[in-house]
Amino acid sequence: MNSQNAQRVIEALLFTSAEPLSINSLKKKLPDDVDIEEVIETLQKHYEPRGVNLKRVGDALVLRTAKDLRHLFIKKEVTKRNLSRAARETLAIIAYHQPVTKLEIEEIRGVTVGSGTIDLLMELDWIKFGRRKSTPGRPITFQITDHFLDYFDLSSVKDLPGVKELKDLGISVKKINRV
């Protein structure tokens, strides 16, 4: 195996590993006659000017993004999770019933809508305030945004499939609780 191939092997293994890999374990993937130290050195030089660097941590190797690019990975304060069921349902109701008030959403869902849910959907720019209803209290309504349509590749809310249509396609509801 030439050095180029040895480099490729190490590269691929490091790429698919979240943890540092020990030089010993890497050695086992290469023929005995390969001088691994030499290969590491070549790789390190290769990656030095790039966006990802090869680092030695103790007796192990790991690929890490270059330090000067850390601004690309600034942590946002939103928690890492999928859209909650409440948010999905709220979004769906707004899409199908817009313009709709918070009270109406709650009536359909049978539970109160947390303000965090509305905030999140607003932050994602999927919903916005609509006109006020002409009922007492003149409650504010919600409607979906153009960004929502754009994001989900719809040309209008009329493109949303109806419930019967979904059933005809054999789309099952049972899986909705899985996140």
Added chain:
Amino acid sequence: MNSQNAQRVIEALLFTSAEPLSINSLKKKLPDDVDIEEVIETLQKHYEPRGVNLKRVGDALVLRTAKDLRHLFIKKEVTKRNLSRAARETLAIIAYHQPVTKLEIEEIRGVTVGSGTIDLLMELDWIKFGRRKSTPGRPITFQITDHFLDYFDLSSVKDLPGVKELKDLGISVKKINRV
């Protein structure tokens, strides 16, 4: 920003993402004056001989290990899913004829699309809803996803062989029994 720096930014972002990243989202991380297509091309050439390759899937980019190194990952292999023939053919029809309606799929296969087939393909994130057809009833269409392209090692539907051949045969021939 010079091309070298633009390369580093894209590289770092792709290295840390298991999913394809849309070229649009990458563009936002770069100054306006950067010709992203040029940068992509340079990067693609750079990675071609290496253990990790830069792939284009639809309008997105992703880094994946080189195919010839698959032997390194035998342990990682997940159990192969045995998709039914119906599901596989349905998927092929959507890939070749997209956007395509359920009725059109049924016409090609000569049988009803079983319940759950569409749902399953959606679960696997290989197909998604497309625009509605402007034919009577405005039926909803299906199209394939970027994940489909990524999964089957394709950079666009143009990579499918014989697309023209199939398109020429058309979908909507009148039902034979109605002649």
Added chain:
Amino acid sequence: MNDSTEYYEDTKPELHVSLDGFEGPLDLLLTLAKSQKVDLKKLQLGILAEQFLKYLRDQRFKSKLEFVGDYLVMASWLTLLKSQLIIPEDENKEENVDKINELLALRLQRLSLIREKATWLFDRPKLLQDFFPSSIDKNEKVIKEDLLKVQISDILKAYMGIVDKKNYEVSLASKEEYLFLDKAINFIEEQVKESTAILSFANLVKAIHVSSGINAKRCAASIFCGLLEYTKLGKISMKQEGVFASLELAKVRNEIKG
């Protein structure tokens, strides 16, 4: 059968019955044609029809007749075709036969091609089998990307879940059970417009209760709120002679008296 197979195989074929593994008549015809090594473009419909019919006779088909509409349709027109091939009558019909033959050939060709392509597709190198994604530290990943994983089908399923659970129709559901305020106001408006006599609260409630079938107490509550709202708008005035007396209303005349 374990869960995963059940999940990935179509366990409930709906309108088609798999006869010895054939998925519908087109599938069977294609297999027959291929076993004869027929060029699909020059289909020998006569021979094929005969084989198809023979196949159906040979299989324990009759007991399943109620399930096999597709096969029956295919069988009946193949029979018709065969008979026309044997006894050609006039030129028109012959043309018809050619046309049908051509269409069938086209359909079989298409199915055969798609089948090839499906095989091609699944023979390809695949993610997590032949090539692998990055697992490089993602602790610092930008969050929005994760939220963006939502697909439109997730949203739709969420909606279907609600609709199913509550037995809601596509519009706001409690429609039949509640008298919505805007409806109450509309109703009051109509009544006020149509009648010249003095209206009472009790009459209004009774009228809407009878016409809509909604619970009388709910009607009363909605009508009362509606009256308050309507009075506030200055469209009517209300008066009551004493405690528990009838609540009466009248239009406010806006005409300027000259």
